[in-house]
Amino acid sequence: MRILHISKYYYPFMGGVENICRYLVERMPMHNTSVLCFNDSNKNEESNINGHTVWRCATIFNIARQAISFSYPIMMRKALRLSDPDIIQYHWANPFPAFFLYFQIKKKQKLIIHWHMDIIRQWYLYWLVKPIESWLIRRAEYICVTSPQYREGSKPLRNVKSKVRIVPNAIDESKFRLNDSDKKRVSEIKAEYGNRPIVLFVGRHTKYKGLSYLIESETWIKQECGIVIAGSGPLTKSLKELVSRQNKKRIHFVGKLDDNELKCYLYAASVFAFPSITKNEAFGVALAEAMYCYTPCVTFTINGSGVNYVNLHNVTGLECPNRDSKAFGEAINLLLSDNALRTRFAQTAHDRVNQNFLIRNMIAKMESVYNEIEAKQPNLN
Structure with missing residues (x-):
């Protein structure tokens, strides 16, 4: 045709x-x-x-x-x-x-x-x-x-x-295959954060992405970790000021990542934080990319959005009531503290993308x- x-x-x-x-x-x-x-x-x-x-x-x-x-x-x-x-x-x-x-x-x-x-x-x-x-x-x-x-x-x-x-x-799975130099870069990224678990966000810094809720959630993440915020946008400056004002030293801004750096950060991360709050987030391709790289996700419930179709609660990651920073932080903390749960979600997350979103x-x-x-x-x- x-x-x-x-x-x-x-x-x-x-x-x-x-x-x-x-x-x-x-x-x-x-x-x-x-x-x-x-x-x-x-x-x-x-x-x-x-x-x-x-x-x-x-x-x-x-x-x-x-x-x-x-x-x-x-x-x-x-x-x-x-x-x-x-x-x-x-x-x-x-x-x-x-x-x-x-x-x-x-x-x-x-x-x-x-x-x-x-x-x-x-x-x-x-x-x-x-x-x-x-x-x-x-x-x-x-x-x-x-x-x-x-x-x-x-x-x-x-x-x-x-x-x-x-x-x-x-997603294009060919973009997320690791070669030897990529594996070396993954190890370097982990070392940059003291080999502590990495909680990663990737996306444009706009209101519907809910980054202020991720920043607030840091209070309830008791496990040792580094929180890495990649990307940029109109709210970047105000978000950095919010982090500085609240003295949240575990939160790091790394700017926009090229495709290869993105891949390496996704594999280096222990948890992918995706705090979008409205239907402006229609699907969540970034979620699928993280899941393919064996990174379990934490999301908010968004009525009418595909976010909660990509990430399945208690299957590939965890889902929290919308805009509930405390629940979001506690969900991240649970994944960081339970290696067996995180490993299980990592595999089912990869499998879900492999079976549905390639x-x-x-x-x-x-x-x-x-x-x-x-x-x-x-x-x-």
Whole structure:
């Protein structure tokens, strides 16, 4: 089948949605796949990326993190004409292109919405987006969400659950294989923290990531450890000031890690702390990465989020009441104090990712959705 993906951006632009889109484009050679997306510059481009055509629309400016392109309708018309897709796979939430798709999609073309997230942060503009979102939902043959929890918790999808299919996000396992030099670096990282257990956080320093709760939880972690906060963001400065004010000497900020350093830190860690607090955290790819590296996790309960689908309470890690810093710290302390429990969770965490959240798993799920469409319309090629 010929499949056109409509994504916000695309490789080499790096982001969670962009990575998933790239896996679906490049790892499904049985289909003819291409991409329509925004450019991160004010220039229209057509290029071939690893054998797939990518049309990039010039971005003029952004409103509430939504790229705006005056050339989008022209580029969409060109992409639809040249790719002639049987299926258009629309990666949501990215509302701007949907307005033009309304006028340009052909009746015979099937629409799949890859529903990565509800619109949450831009709620104040939702009234403007809702009509086009509603049209997309009605027009879609199927809607792919990343977890059963997101299907059940999404208000826009509550009346169309018969259309919804579960296609979990995935990690690239090749990025997390250790060679001899990596093993040496893992030992070095452990030594840097006095060979004490490491509690690791990795992510962007924004409000929904809940880092202030992790910092507060340090009070209830009685076991010896080093708490390492990787990443950066708009709250980095205020978080460092909070740590300094409270004289929490066990907490260390290490900045953004490249892929190789990230891998080594994940293997060096004893516990992965993931204190996200809202549905802005739709799935938790970072969780799956840590789990694949045999690092059990501690999370908060987030209603409607896939976080609690990735990390299973008392199976791959521990789950705490939302925003309860004391419970979060005590859960970390339990894992640090019980080697047998931590070892058991480490193995089941790795096994869960290996069985559910690798690229091959996502591809198989996505192919089953395409097969459902083909079964309804056998003349698709």
